[in-house]
Amino acid sequence: MKVKSFVREVNWKAYILLIPTIIIFILFMFWPFAYTIFLSFYDWNMVSPTKEFVGIDNYIAVLSDPITFKVFKNTGVYILILLVINLCIPYVFAYVIDIVLKRWKSFYKATLFLPSVISLVVSSILFTWMLNPVSGPLALILQQFNIPMPNWSKLDGWAIAILSMITSWKVFGYNFILLYASINGVSREIIEAARLDGMPLWRIFFSIVIPMSSATGIYIFIITIVFGLQYVFTPIKVITQGEPNYGSSNIMYHIYHEAFVLYRTGHSAALATVMMCFFILLLIFEFRFVERSVYYEN
Template structure:
């Protein structure tokens, strides 16, 4: 009997030993990525949160603890409402230019255009390999209200071009176009891959039933490529808000009268313009909370309807 019990325990002990070894190997493989995340992601985030409770100008050797004063100063700043409104408008425009528009172009090239697809793909993707700094300079020259090509054509037609960099509302639209020109090509290629994976038989069957093209796009192509679309949706917000900093810093410096300032530029301006590290850190934490809230809404309301088979 003892021999039988011993023989029965042997496979169990062997399984425990193997399971323990697999855990050690798994944790060992995860350790390098975890360490890198801790150094370059978690530590900066925690340190930013720490700095948001202090008054420090990056030159003094000591920091003065002020509690929630930095957050109070941010919320009571007269420009805070405008900055938040600008941030929301930037996000909306970037979604239109870098999420909705690539979907439409991808559908047209996949199911409507018959010839020259490779040329159009290359032409659309080309701006994504050009520096955003160069692209911004090109747009500034093209849209120069005095001597730019657009102004020259407008004068020939008897029209005038407004000074967009000093016009409330219009400046955000133009800056968003500059950024989208850079991001659009990559998003288009990614969306194109998802849209092209939709079975052609389904689209042809809908056409045989005389389904309008716009309904094929909205009711068939978009749902069946939504797994790719959700990735591009998140990418458009995160990448767009990061990239928009370059044209703001080069052209408007957040002006006129904070008309083009968003949360990300406010972080930079407070830290390196006014040397208010605590206020800049508070703005950074608010930006992180905004991104977290947007991701929460995405996972709660959008992720449920995503189609993953393709």
């Protein structure tokens, strides 16, 4: 009986200690999410004292708008570019620096991680100056070879590529350090045994390193999609504001644009709800299918 009462006492103490965290989650996560879903069924401009109930009209309007599909297409392109630059390339860099190189490892790690501590606003301004099509350093160099610098901020494909590069410059170092730490934890005995058997470095990477660091790889995959799309909001806001003709906008910026520029709160809330459903499906897919093949040490 004493043991049972002790367990009950400990459980209640644990619940009491969780109360501040639960309150914070309710105030800053669950309540805003619930209120966003509520607003998605109303027509409101954030100024009028009344809200007009329109049912699912906001969802119909959003999903039938060609601009929405253009923004979703842009978002898909952003995701692909961010995954290549911030997942595939850091994986290779971390492997080469940890396994292949013998010297200057600390220098390379510090150099690659340094941009992640720089503000995205500063990065956006810096890249805007460097890539200025008239007076930027790159434009001046290209002029020496009679090569014109495209006005990338006014071209759909170029704008997405440059904005993705700015975001990647910020995110790359953080992802690299996490992957480096994961690869560094792979057993050296297994790698050395593979080398003694004559296994080439590329095969060691694909057959040993990636499977044994897959837990971190999946984590980087998820946060690159989620946080990458949030980080790209800043350079879009600072440089292009979604132009030309929504050609550089993504779903995160479009949600902001609908609410705080066009004051169509219902449309913005409907888009946010659809995007949240996408993230939920992504997590379900990750836990249902991907986690089965992930290697966890011990």
